[in-house]
Amino acid sequence: MSEKTPDAAERPELIDASRRCFLKRSAQLAGGIAIASAIPPVAAPHLARAAEAKEPLKPEDRMKYLFVQREHCTGCRACEYACSQFHENGAVRPAAARIHIKRFGGVVDVPVICWHCDDSPCVKACPTTPQAIVKDKETNVIKFIDDKTCLGAKCNKCIEACPSQFLRRHPDTGWPMFCDLCDGDPQCVKACKMQTEDMGVTLRANKLGFGVNMAYRDVTPKEAAEALFLTQFYPNEDGERR
Amino acid sequence: MAEPKGGYFGKMLEIDLTAGKTSVRPLDDGELRDFIGGEGLGAYLLYKELPPHTDPFSPENIIMFLTGPFNGTACPSTRLNISFKSPQTGIYGHSQVGGHIGNEIKWAGWDVLMLKGKAPNPVYIAITDDKVELRDAQAVWGKDTYETDEFIRKDLQNDEYRTMVIGPAGENGVYYSCIIVDRFRAAGRSGGGAVLGSKNVKGIAVKGTKSVPVVDIEAFNKVAGEAKELAATVEGWQGIKRWGTAGLLEAATYVTGSLVAKNYTTSWYPDINLIGAEEASRTFWKRHVSCPNCPIHCMKLGVIRGSDKYDGLIAEGPEYETGVMMGSNIGLTEMDGYMKGIEMCDALGLDTISTGNVIGFTMELVERGLITPADLDGLNPTWGDAETAITLVQKIAFKEGKAGEFLSLGVKRMADKIGNDAHKYAIHVKGQELAAHDPRGFKPRGYSYAMGQLGGCHHEGNSPEDQAIWAYLSSMVMCSFVAGYPWKKRSPGIVCDMLNPLTGWNTTPEEYWVTAKRIITVMRAFNIREGNVSRKDDILPVRLRTEPLPEGPQKGAVFTDEDTQKMQDSYYAYYGWDENGIPTEETLKKLKLDFAIADVIKT
Numbered sequence: 001m002s003e004k005t006p007d008a009a010e011r012p013e014l015i016d017a018s019r020r021c022f023l024k025r026s027a028q029l030a031g032g033i034a035i036a037s038a039i040p041p042v043a044a045p046h047l048a049r050a051a052e053a054k055e056p057l058k059p060e061d062r063m064k065y066l067f068v069q070r071e072h073c074t075g076c077r078a079c080e081y082a083c084s085q086f087h088e089n090g091a092v093r094p095a096a097a098r099i100h101i102k103r104f105g106g107v108v109d110v111p112v113i114c115w116h117c118d119d120s121p122c123v124k125a126c127p128t129t130p131q132a133i134v135k136d137k138e139t140n141v142i143k144f145i146d147d148k149t150c151l152g153a154k155c156n157k158c159i160e161a162c163p164s165q166f167l168r169r170h171p172d173t174g175w176p177m178f179c180d181l182c183d184g185d186p187q188c189v190k191a192c193k194m195q196t197e198d199m200g201v202t203l204r205a206n207k208l209g210f211g212v213n214m215a216y217r218d219v220t221p222k223e224a225a226e227a228l229f230l231t232q233f234y235p236n237e238d239g240e241r242r
Numbered sequence: 243m244a245e246p247k248g249g250y251f252g253k254m255l256e257i258d259l260t261a262g263k264t265s266v267r268p269l270d271d272g273e274l275r276d277f278i279g280g281e282g283l284g285a286y287l288l289y290k291e292l293p294p295h296t297d298p299f300s301p302e303n304i305i306m307f308l309t310g311p312f313n314g315t316a317c318p319s320t321r322l323n324i325s326f327k328s329p330q331t332g333i334y335g336h337s338q339v340g341g342h343i344g345n346e347i348k349w350a351g352w353d354v355l356m357l358k359g360k361a362p363n364p365v366y367i368a369i370t371d372d373k374v375e376l377r378d379a380q381a382v383w384g385k386d387t388y389e390t391d392e393f394i395r396k397d398l399q400n401d402e403y404r405t406m407v408i409g410p411a412g413e414n415g416v417y418y419s420c421i422i423v424d425r426f427r428a429a430g431r432s433g434g435g436a437v438l439g440s441k442n443v444k445g446i447a448v449k450g451t452k453s454v455p456v457v458d459i460e461a462f463n464k465v466a467g468e469a470k471e472l473a474a475t476v477e478g479w480q481g482i483k484r485w486g487t488a489g490l491l492e493a494a495t496y497v498t499g500s501l502v503a504k505n506y507t508t509s510w511y512p513d514i515n516l517i518g519a520e521e522a523s524r525t526f527w528k529r530h531v532s533c534p535n536c537p538i539h540c541m542k543l544g545v546i547r548g549s550d551k552y553d554g555l556i557a558e559g560p561e562y563e564t565g566v567m568m569g570s571n572i573g574l575t576e577m578d579g580y581m582k583g584i585e586m587c588d589a590l591g592l593d594t595i596s597t598g599n600v601i602g603f604t605m606e607l608v609e610r611g612l613i614t615p616a617d618l619d620g621l622n623p624t625w626g627d628a629e630t631a632i633t634l635v636q637k638i639a640f641k642e643g644k645a646g647e648f649l650s651l652g653v654k655r656m657a658d659k660i661g662n663d664a665h666k667y668a669i670h671v672k673g674q675e676l677a678a679h680d681p682r683g684f685k686p687r688g689y690s691y692a693m694g695q696l697g698g699c700h701h702e703g704n705s706p707e708d709q710a711i712w713a714y715l716s717s718m719v720m721c722s723f724v725a726g727y728p729w730k731k732r733s734p735g736i737v738c739d740m741l742n743p744l745t746g747w748n749t750t751p752e753e754y755w756v757t758a759k760r761i762i763t764v765m766r767a768f769n770i771r772e773g774n775v776s777r778k779d780d781i782l783p784v785r786l787r788t789e790p791l792p793e794g795p796q797k798g799a800v801f802t803d804e805d806t807q808k809m810q811d812s813y814y815a816y817y818g819w820d821e822n823g824i825p826t827e828e829t830l831k832k833l834k835l836d837f838a839i840a841d842v843i844k845t
Binding site: 071072074075076077078081084085086089090091092093094095096103104105106107108109171176194195196198199232233234 | 314315316342349388392401402424426450451452453454456459460463470471474480483484528529530531532533534535536537541543545547554556697830
């Protein structure tokens with residue numbers, strides 16, 4: 001029987017990146033995971049729904065960072081559902097969700113989140129005065145302030161500056177979409193809990209970043225997928241999958 | 243014609259492949275309310291649109307991709323239904339599949355895609371919201387489903403497209419070829435892949451950015467959230483989350499006695515430990531994968547390591563039906579060859595259930611001397627021979643040699659060709675191979691196989707009432723692990739509570755049952771028109787009615803003639819059909835199916 005083994009060049013892009021680079025990345029990733037795992041589970045009430053979370057949270061109860069443990073993501077997109085429901089008046093519309101899931105090679109799903117970088121490259125990159133994006137230092141909320149000030153598609157500076165390729169444009173307005181942590185109570189985290197808690201939750205929120213967010217944010221979705229692919233499916237040297 | 247207010251866009255995309263033209267057709271709210279979507283709407287549209295007695299492989303055959311009202315909403319686990327006239331059975335063919343493409347179709351603004359005609363050259367269809375393109379697919383014609391999936395997303399230069407594609411089996415018109423969605427999920431039954439292949443369509447890629455209109459969004463999202471919680475927390479579902487349906491492999495062997503082994507000769511197969519869920523969990527699985535918004539994540543991805551031949555093989559499964567038919571049904575005992583067989587079926591676009599059944603049947607024919615290796619290009623398939631089984635899978639998909647041509651017919655046509663006693667060992671209903679629960683060990687499953695409108699299908703419901711619930715479920719295009727078993731105690735109330743705020747209807751439990759019966763009956767009417775189906779066809783294969791199970795927890799069980807009669811009588815009575823299984827004129831009128839009277843009632 002003839003074994004059909006397409007050569008590495010035809011394989012998905014998962015394979016073609018420099019291996020060394022991506023081993024380094026995965027070491028970085030593994031370190032990050034260890035710290036993230038040590039964080040106690042989210043205090044948010046289990047299965048609470050958006051409609052019930054209308055009272056503004058006290059400042060000390062607000063979540064300021066998101067974390068993701070990518071091995072457990074099932075690609076269900078419940079986080080996209082929850083995000084768009086919160087930001088789009090209840091409508092389910094993944095194309096307009098801030099958080100998004102990217103599937104690589106049909107095999108691994110990577111949740112792409114805002115790491116709420118302490119140095120905010122997106123805000124820094126905004127060229128207008130006053131700036132169209134503002135980050136609240138107290139709450140870590142990044143807000144798109146002014147669609148009159150924003151230069152729109154001809155600029156693209158914030159999107160290019162985002163090291164984790166999180167920023168996307170809204171399908172209707174074309175304005176970039178930023179993570180406002182749902183005013184301190186991230187809905188994606190709540191949604192994820194029901195989806196994956198039996199294996200270990202994928203998305204978490206916390207009040208501290210521990211600097212892990214700064215290590216993680218340089219990992220692009222593609223690099224994260226490569227690391228997952230390598231650590232979970234450990235392909236052969238030549239990238240052969242079958 | 244009334245426009246739907248919510249739950250639907252009220253639009254069907256019709257693609258005429260021969261002319262390369264697309265048109266938009268409105269869907270009427272009243273018709274949607276009568277047939278819901280998915281399986282029901284598919285049967286209704288097929289009845290109306292398809293000229294009677296169309297050859298399933300001719301350009302005139304229609305293949306539809308149907309969503310339901312809940313696709314793309316806050317409702318968990320919505321799927322895709324594919325409806326067509328089946329080349330395998332000659333009657334209504336439909337198949338349900340998970341993955342994200344059903345939702346993408348809905349988010350692109352379509353309730354239904356309907357394909358007609360035949361493209362002059364191999365194409366794939368790219369749908370991005372309102373934009374529809376027929377793009378050249380000659381480069382991947384003959385290639386497997388994985389390469390095709392990669393090709394399409396590379397060709398469109400966007401990873402966000404979700405795809406459904408066919409493999410070589412579909413191109414070559416194998417009767418039981420499937421359509422592969424999102425790379426690892428299969429719309430397996432009835433031969434949809436062959437219909438798509440006969441139309442020169444290699445695949446469909448969809449990306450949508452819209453949102454589904456909802457009449458009362460706050461009320462709907464609340465009840466959808468509750469419905470999801472119901473599914474996520476149902477007792478016993480931890481097993482499905484942990485092992486997927488593969489967990490049933492052990493359960494069917496040791497507890498229910500309904501496992502299928504060695505072409506339905508027994509249900510006792512202790513070697514299941516070597517290829518079951520626990521073995522897969524320890525040595526193979528790496529990732530759990532979900533359908534949209536589904537908390538069950540029953541799909542498992544794994545990789546073979548430490549095998550000489552298949553080192554590094556990434557595959558999906560085993561699931562229950564797949565694991566039995568490609569495992570115990572052909573007597574396998576090794577994880578690597580077993581997973582290779584399953585992966586080959588996915589890659590080449592074959593239905594694992596039918597393929598496993600066909601190979602098991604072949605093994606028995608060889609054992610009994612009804613065919614010889616000379617009839618199979620010198621291959622000598624014996625129980626547990628994974629290598630030969632894998633070779634046969636390859637040959638079937640490409641219809642290669644005598645063996646490929648012969649096995650690609652499916653068990654009914656194979657038995658017809660051999661003659662003699664062969665039909666005694668051919669395990670099919672209405673021409674479609676049976677799946678993986680032995681109805682001798684688990685009698686209610688007899689309803690699904692024998693009475694279900696598809697023939698030989700495992701997903702039709704295990705009693706007359708269950709079939710109504712399952713027909714409604716398949717018309718909502720939802721998963722039985724979310725909206726089937728977990729919601730059952732609260733059905734139909736919970737379904738009405740969800741549909742009403744979504745669509746602005748005021749549907750009631752009474753209407754639910756009428757609609758469900760209408761859906762079953764329209765499928766039956768189509769089957770009578772196309773295949774002259776009646777009581778004589780609603781029957782299990784000879785083996786299950788005459789040979790008691792030799793071993794296992796249900797030792798001695800057999801599906802008696804009494805069981806058959808009771809099953810048929812109760813079913814026809816429940817649906818208001820006559821004793822020959824033909825819907826009465828009164829029933830058809832009551833269900834607003836007057837248009838079918840002329841075809842169904844023959845004097």
